[in-house]
Amino acid sequence: MAHIDYFFSAVSPYVYLAGQRLEEVARRHGATITYRPLDPAQLFARTGGQPLAQRHESRKAYRLQELTRQSRKRRLPLQLHPAFWPVNPAPSGYAIIAAQAAGGGDLGALAHGLARACWAENRDIADDAVIRDCLAAAGFDPAIADRGLLAAAETYGVNLEEAVSRGAFGVPFYITGDQLFWGQDRIEDLDLHLSGKL
Template structure:
């Protein structure tokens, strides 16, 4: 029986950037489907006890940088530790992802590429041209951007995803759920893979 992975993420998260390609590999290897569920961190954190990065202690912020360096080396994924455009208004980019989902395109590859634009390439995800270039590179229709602008229901969908995530115990990103079992963090993908094997 094919299992489904609910994937809760934001583009502003370097940990989501780290998780995308490996998640795609695991899903393909285990014949699982991925249900992409972008959320709104500004809604998620206040309702689950989380804090935006700048409000965390100096010690936590410093250790985050160390861990990003470690995981960048471990995964072989280059990263700008402090991107010029971070935190970025990801609303247009993530709405473009929703448009890709609605159009039955490979939205996960779009998520991976948009994350790389921010975290690897140090580009501005609020810039429409950056999003358009990613779509062209992936051979996806640039008209997805216009669809993202026109579809008023996407804001509600993002909020609904966030509420759904919270109802399932999610408090941070990336988070993955398989058959009601929650896995938080890209460093839990080994356990996710095991759950798909069982």
């Protein structure tokens, strides 16, 4: 059975634009997914990337065009300048880690719900009430947000180290076996690989 390690952060617009296509691919191939939220700024710093504020103006302008095109292509509403962004990625990451450990809900819906809250709904995904609401909407006990924070923080750090050691350098990043796929626009390639066609 195929397995996919998914390195991501709900603060990334490209994670939001991925929607739940990863979960659709996994279902199609009977693959399992481990959700590995991490801090993308730390991943960039460790692997040669630059945070948005430090990028050249031409790269910033292209990013806005690309986000607009991809949101239209995917038919997902997107706020180019969300009210609560930049935002601390740790609280939402901890909630996903705690939910994965607890079980009982839909992790794909939780990850997408948090990203949607940031990028389409102008909600603060570092706020406890927003996190609890997203947990409940995805079928988890909202009280998960209050439990296991120390363990979640430890896993959050481990996810970063694993991402770096396995060759990930951005989000969303998908790894299955020795094959690496970077970006929401590579989910189709992941699908083809799992089909044995690529």
